[in-house]
Amino acid sequence: MLETKLISQLQKIAGKEAVLTSKEDLTTYSYDGTTTWAHMPDVVVLPTTTEQVSQILKLANENGIPVTPRGAGTNVSGGSIPIKGGIVLCTAKMNKILDINKTNLTATIEPGVVLQDFNMALAKQGLFYPPDPVSFFGCTLGGNVAENSAGPYCVKYGVTKHYLLGLEVVLANGYVMKLGGVTVKNRTGYELIMLFTGSEGTLGVITKITVKLLPMPPARKTMIAVFDDMEVAGQAVSDIMASGVVPAKIEFVDNFVIRRVEEMTPMGLPVEANALLILETDGSPAAVEADAQQIVDILKKSGAKDVKVAKDANEAAMYWKARSAGFAAVFGAAHTVMAEDVAVPRDKLAEFIRRLGEISKKSGFFIQFLGHAGDGNLHPSIFTDIRDKEQFARAQETMAEIFRAAMELGGVLSGEHGIGLEKQRFLKEAMDPVAIDIMKKIKGVLDPNNILNPGKIWEEGA
Amino acid sequence: MAITTRDRYEQIKRFEGDLSQCMKCGFCTFFCPVYQEEFVESSVARGKNMMIRELLAGELDYTKEYADRLNKCTLCMACTTNCPARANIPNVIVAARADTVEARGIKFPYNIVYRWVLPRRTLFGNVVRFASWFQGIFLPKTEGTIRHLSMFLSALGKGRQIPEIAPKFLRQVVPVVNKPPAGVETRMKVGYFTGCMTDFVLPDLGEHIIDFLNRKGVEVVVPKEQGCCGAPVFLGAGDFDTGRKMADTNVKAFEDVDYIISDCATCTSSLKDYVKFLADTSERKEAYTKFGDKVKDISEFLVDVLKLPASAYQPASEVKGKKVTWHDPCHLVRHLGIKDQPRQIIKSIPGVEYVEMPNADRCCGMAGTFSIYYYDLSKKIADKKVEAIESTGADIVVSSCPGCEIQLLDGVIRNKMPVKVMHIMELLQ
Numbered sequence: 001m002l003e004t005k006l007i008s009q010l011q012k013i014a015g016k017e018a019v020l021t022s023k024e025d026l027t028t029y030s031y032d033g034t035t036t037w038a039h040m041p042d043v044v045v046l047p048t049t050t051e052q053v054s055q056i057l058k059l060a061n062e063n064g065i066p067v068t069p070r071g072a073g074t075n076v077s078g079g080s081i082p083i084k085g086g087i088v089l090c091t092a093k094m095n096k097i098l099d100i101n102k103t104n105l106t107a108t109i110e111p112g113v114v115l116q117d118f119n120m121a122l123a124k125q126g127l128f129y130p131p132d133p134v135s136f137f138g139c140t141l142g143g144n145v146a147e148n149s150a151g152p153y154c155v156k157y158g159v160t161k162h163y164l165l166g167l168e169v170v171l172a173n174g175y176v177m178k179l180g181g182v183t184v185k186n187r188t189g190y191e192l193i194m195l196f197t198g199s200e201g202t203l204g205v206i207t208k209i210t211v212k213l214l215p216m217p218p219a220r221k222t223m224i225a226v227f228d229d230m231e232v233a234g235q236a237v238s239d240i241m242a243s244g245v246v247p248a249k250i251e252f253v254d255n256f257v258i259r260r261v262e263e264m265t266p267m268g269l270p271v272e273a274n275a276l277l278i279l280e281t282d283g284s285p286a287a288v289e290a291d292a293q294q295i296v297d298i299l300k301k302s303g304a305k306d307v308k309v310a311k312d313a314n315e316a317a318m319y320w321k322a323r324s325a326g327f328a329a330v331f332g333a334a335h336t337v338m339a340e341d342v343a344v345p346r347d348k349l350a351e352f353i354r355r356l357g358e359i360s361k362k363s364g365f366f367i368q369f370l371g372h373a374g375d376g377n378l379h380p381s382i383f384t385d386i387r388d389k390e391q392f393a394r395a396q397e398t399m400a401e402i403f404r405a406a407m408e409l410g411g412v413l414s415g416e417h418g419i420g421l422e423k424q425r426f427l428k429e430a431m432d433p434v435a436i437d438i439m440k441k442i443k444g445v446l447d448p449n450n451i452l453n454p455g456k457i458w459e460e461g462a
Numbered sequence: 463m464a465i466t467t468r469d470r471y472e473q474i475k476r477f478e479g480d481l482s483q484c485m486k487c488g489f490c491t492f493f494c495p496v497y498q499e500e501f502v503e504s505s506v507a508r509g510k511n512m513m514i515r516e517l518l519a520g521e522l523d524y525t526k527e528y529a530d531r532l533n534k535c536t537l538c539m540a541c542t543t544n545c546p547a548r549a550n551i552p553n554v555i556v557a558a559r560a561d562t563v564e565a566r567g568i569k570f571p572y573n574i575v576y577r578w579v580l581p582r583r584t585l586f587g588n589v590v591r592f593a594s595w596f597q598g599i600f601l602p603k604t605e606g607t608i609r610h611l612s613m614f615l616s617a618l619g620k621g622r623q624i625p626e627i628a629p630k631f632l633r634q635v636v637p638v639v640n641k642p643p644a645g646v647e648t649r650m651k652v653g654y655f656t657g658c659m660t661d662f663v664l665p666d667l668g669e670h671i672i673d674f675l676n677r678k679g680v681e682v683v684v685p686k687e688q689g690c691c692g693a694p695v696f697l698g699a700g701d702f703d704t705g706r707k708m709a710d711t712n713v714k715a716f717e718d719v720d721y722i723i724s725d726c727a728t729c730t731s732s733l734k735d736y737v738k739f740l741a742d743t744s745e746r747k748e749a750y751t752k753f754g755d756k757v758k759d760i761s762e763f764l765v766d767v768l769k770l771p772a773s774a775y776q777p778a779s780e781v782k783g784k785k786v787t788w789h790d791p792c793h794l795v796r797h798l799g800i801k802d803q804p805r806q807i808i809k810s811i812p813g814v815e816y817v818e819m820p821n822a823d824r825c826c827g828m829a830g831t832f833s834i835y836y837y838d839l840s841k842k843i844a845d846k847k848v849e850a851i852e853s854t855g856a857d858i859v860v861s862s863c864p865g866c867e868i869q870l871l872d873g874v875i876r877n878k879m880p881v882k883v884m885h886i887m888e889l890l891q
């Protein structure tokens with residue numbers, strides 16, 4: 001519990017309405033998208049201006065109170081869980097789109113802007129911001145920067161960090177720092193914007209974001225390919241990438257997801273298929289036509305049982321809906337779902353899938369897949385129950401094996417979800433010890449009192 | 463104090479499937495009309511559902527704050543429709559409201575209204591009459607002629623623009639059996655569930671509907687025994703016991719008709735919801751199922767059952783040459799999946815120009831009891847709707863839920879817009 005004096009100071013800074021203290025309200029800021037983590041904050045503050053954020057941090061810093069930044073709480077790594085209690089600083093009300101500049105192809109937004117709201121505002125002007133985490137209806141741009149998020153489009157367009165031109169960040173002591181600007185080129189000093197990108201709320205609170213934009217591609221086409229064998233599907237992805245054509249998206253769903261999605265919302269998916277690739281190309285109409293033809297040919301040659309090109313936008317939307325329902329299918333399937341976030345090089349996809357089969361056989365756990373095949377980020381998941389200690393321990397061990405298999409193939413621990421709480425036990429195996437040490441030193445410089453999202457990324461005392 | 467053996471979580475537990483289905487993705491925040499005004503997590507399905515989970519886990523209790531957060535929901539179902547996990551959290555919320563009522567009771571004056579007035583049709587009528595007298599004294603008169611009755615007592619004095627109560631109620635002006643005129647063959651016999659609003663405020667609409675149906679060869683029975691649908695009681699306030707009494711009354715009143723038609727989306731959907739929330743015995747389950755299956759929204763009935771040709775839809779004189787837009791009541795579009803039928807009717811009317819408004823299916827913020835408890839919030843939600851209406855340049859906004867119509871009327875009057883609010887049947891000759 002925080003002293004009443006601090007609560008009233010917070011109220012003075014942000015307004016009474018913006019400070020939540022009832023147990024009921026606090027409960028609703030105790031969780032994120034994971035099934036494993038939850039912790040109650042002592043207070044929730046919803047500021048509306050940078051100045052308020054600055055004052056809140058100053059107050060917290062002077063009193064040594066932990067502050068956990070939160071956008072929409074959709075992360076799946078424990079990132080926004082106030083594991084040490086204290087303040088949850090939620091940016092949901094800092095949700096103004098400040099500027100969209102069609103000539104510069106840039107936009108400046110507040111951190112609480114929801115990605116879909118941003119996309120809709122851009123679409124009205126024929127503009128396009130590619131990073132598209134599947135959580136776009138919920139997640140905020142601040143969260144996207146702090147997690148360096150990316151979705152299906154990253155195959156062709158890259159991830160959040162590739163679009164950042166400027167940031168405004170409030171440091172732990174309340175100082176409001178401006179980084180970068182609105183120009184595409186900027187070679188002034190270190191790339192400090194990158195320091196805060198993917199920082200998971202541990203280095204500062206992002207209060208303004210300037211991104212670069214693209215014109216909306218005039219045409220797009222969606223294809224689906226049905227496979228009897230998951231490895232063959234993995235190989236098909238490598239074949240496409242090697243052929244010189246770059247699809248905008250290549251997503252993968254397995255038989256489990258196909259069946260569950262079909263059960264929840266019947267849409268005529270091939271329930272017998274062992275794997276389904278959903279692909280999209282975009283660009284000028286002529287290029288889209290040619291690319292789609294080339295992709296269909298490669299898919300057939302690679303052993304797809306059936307390849308279909310969506311007739312129209314409605315059919316395409318249906319396939320993408322199936323893909324986004326996949327998450328629900330998986331997360332609703334068991335009390336505790338351990339969703340791995342490893343990414344492997346694209347030419348190792350088939351090999352990785354084969355190894356996962358072996359791990360599944362050996363451990364007895366069913367391993368489910370769903371993910372961004374086009375970037376090697378497959379999200380293998382294990383269904384377990386955290387209340388069953390013995391089984392949960394075995395599930396964790398199996399997860400470790402999956403992670404090690406990915407590392408052996410040249411992969412990484414987290415493709416997009418971040419480390420947070422969920423993955424920190426693997427960090428030492430996944431990162432150079434000197435690099436971890438440098439991270440800790442940077443944290444010490446920027447946040448000497450360790451108030452910003454404490455307890456995240458690396459294990460404490462380790 | 464009464465000793466109770468009732469499970470503290472009896473109703474919630476019936477919806478444990480929905481409760482556990484939510485995977486906390488947060489998609490619902492984007493679609494929730496309440497969250498989009500407040501931006502706090504307890505506004506939206508994800509937060510409410512997590513509070514209920516924590517209640518079951520023993521971490522939260524039936525406090526005032528808990529009850530308040532549960533009440534702050536319009537049950538618009540926008541969350542469910544867009545939920546990738548297909549979690550029906552409004553189910554859980556209604557059930558949780560019922561358990562809360564058991565644990566906390568209902569507060570004055572709602573207890574009087576819900577437990578005594580609404581279930582008793584004659585008394586209700588008298589109270590309405592009495593209140594209409596008060597209304598003349600205290601409330602600004604408006605140009606419209608609708609008044610949201612089930613909540614009228616508490617709405618008094620809250621500044622809402624409420625239309626007037628009719629001098630004579632529908633039940634007082636029409637006979638029980640209304641046969642097609644001479645020369646028109648009787649095709650079908652239907653019961654007309656008039657709903658509080660049409661009965662007490664819009665008797666002209668009721669008469670018009672009966673006349674319209676008669677002309678199309680439909681015999682219309684208006685049972686005197688019918689009462690309020692019960693929506694404010696069992697859905698809004700969570701009073702399932704009283705709700706059951708009301709349900710039984712209505713089921714009995716409509717025993718021998720082929721269909722039961724209703725001009726109010728909320729009534730239609732609530733009558734169908736009896737079986738989901740109120741069926742506590744197998745007899746009730748059977749009776750409510752049979753009853754619910756017979757209930758049809760008026761536009762659904764005209765289009766899907768009577769299959770009227772386009773030429774059957776001729777304009778009433780006052781709408782000729784007008785531009786018309788349609789507002790989807792939540793209870794019609796999401797609860798019942800009725801979306802195309804009303805549009806088809808409006809588009810068939812010669813000399814009327816139809817324009818679709820942006821986000822036509824977005825909740826108007828009325829939601830019965832909700833708009834009384836949270837009038838300011840309700841107004842903000844309505845203002846977004848009003849903006850959408852304005853952007854169409856329509857002369858008339860049409861709906862088929864008197865609850866929505868009050869809200870729309872309140873919204874256009876507050877914003878001084880020259881737009882008329884009408885029921886879809888009022889468009890027709």
Ligand SMILES: Cc1cc2nc3c(=O)[nH]c(=O)nc-3n(C[C@H](O)[C@H](O)[C@H](O)COP(=O)(O)OP(=O)(O)OC[C@H]3O[C@@H](n4cnc5c(N)ncnc54)[C@H](O)[C@@H]3O)c2cc1C
Binds near residue numbers: 132141144147
């Ligand atoms: C169904 C589903 C699908 C998903 N799909 C994808 C996907 O395809 N790709 C992907 O990358 N991720 C995905 N995610 C994960 C998640 O949506 C992203 O990590 C997203 O960027 C989080 O945004 P948020 O606003 O919810 O942030 P939160 O969850 O609220 O916070 C995430 C982290 O960022 C920090 N943070 C938030 N705002 C700020 C700020 N203003 N300043 C500093 N730190 C801040 C928090 O402290 C926390 O550590 C998915 C999640 C779900 C539930």
Ligand code: SF4
Binds near residue numbers: 489545
């Ligand atoms: S959209 Fe559905 S699953 Fe997602 S948080 Fe809302 S209710 Fe839960």
Ligand code: SF4
Binds near residue numbers: 490536539540542
């Ligand atoms: S029913 Fe409507 S108001 Fe209630 S939580 Fe769902 S979206 Fe929000």
